[in-house]
Amino acid sequence: xxxxxxxxxxxxxxxxxxxxxxxxxxxxxxxxxxxxxxxxxxxxxxxxxxxxxxxxxxxxxxxxxxxxxxxxxxxxxxxxxxxxxxxxxxxxxxxxxxxxxxxxxxxxxxxxxxxxxxxxxxxxxxxxxxxxxxxxxxxxxxxxxxxxxxxxxxxxxxxxxxxxxxxxxxxxx
Numbered sequence: 001x002x003x004x005x006x007x008x009x010x011x012x013x014x015x016x017x018x019x020x021x022x023x024x025x026x027x028x029x030x031x032x033x034x035x036x037x038x039x040x041x042x043x044x045x046x047x048x049x050x051x052x053x054x055x056x057x058x059x060x061x062x063x064x065x066x067x068x069x070x071x072x073x074x075x076x077x078x079x080x081x082x083x084x085x086x087x088x089x090x091x092x093x094x095x096x097x098x099x100x101x102x103x104x105x106x107x108x109x110x111x112x113x114x115x116x117x118x119x120x121x122x123x124x125x126x127x128x129x130x131x132x133x134x135x136x137x138x139x140x141x142x143x144x145x146x147x148x149x150x151x152x153x154x155x156x157x158x159x160x161x162x163x164x165x166x167x168x169x170x171x172x173x
Contacts, residue, residue: 007060008123010068010115017068017082017112020056024069027078027100028053059085065124067096070112072103079103082112084120084129095120095129095167097143109143117147121170128167135161 007019029049059066067083080099086092095117097109120126131149133140141163149165156162 003057003060005061007066007068008119010119011073012111012115014073015079015108015112015115016071016073016076017115018071019060020053020067020069020081022053024078025049025053030100056081059087065093065120065126068112068116070099070108072108079108080112082109083116084124084126090132091164092130093120093126095131095147097140104139110146113143113147117167118170127170131165131167132157133163133165135163 003019009019010017029046056067063086065084065086067081067085069078070080070082071077072079078100080097080103082097083095084093085096086094095113097113099109117127117129120129130152131140131144131147133144135141135154144163144165147167149167151163152166153164154161155164
């Protein structure tokens with residue numbers, strides 16, 4: 001599939017952040033049926049996975065930025081999605097991430113989020129970004145802090161307590 005618009009490719013030491021592709025659907029579907037989705041809206045069926053993929057592509061088309069598909073360079077394994085999103089109802093653009101089962105705890109989300117945040121600042125003039133993290137999502141709360149973000153406030157989002165983290169000013173990174 002070739003998209004009618006360009007999505008930048010970012011590279012880190014171990015990762016390649018690329019645009020979403022139809023070949024990502026199986027991994028997105030598996031993630032959508034796992035318990036790992038409990039902090040981001042819950043499980044989805046096959047059509048829900050298709051909508052997630054299509055919405056991801058649509059976000060790039062509408063906003064000019066979005067979630068990258070993150071591949072491990074060593075073997076081209078799709079490990080998760082990281083990037084900047086700003087869906088309807090969000091207070092402002094968010095640095096967001098999720099890794100698929102078996103890829104957490106290896107520093108991939110941190111490495112990809114740093115690259116995405118730097119690109120958002122340098123290429124798109126964004127920052128400081130926020131991240132919205134469920135209060136009980138221990139791993140994502142720890143990652144936000146490791147990225148240098150601090151809790152600005154906690155707010156109710158569809159009956160859930162969500163920490164709104166503020167990332168540091170781009171030049172402070």
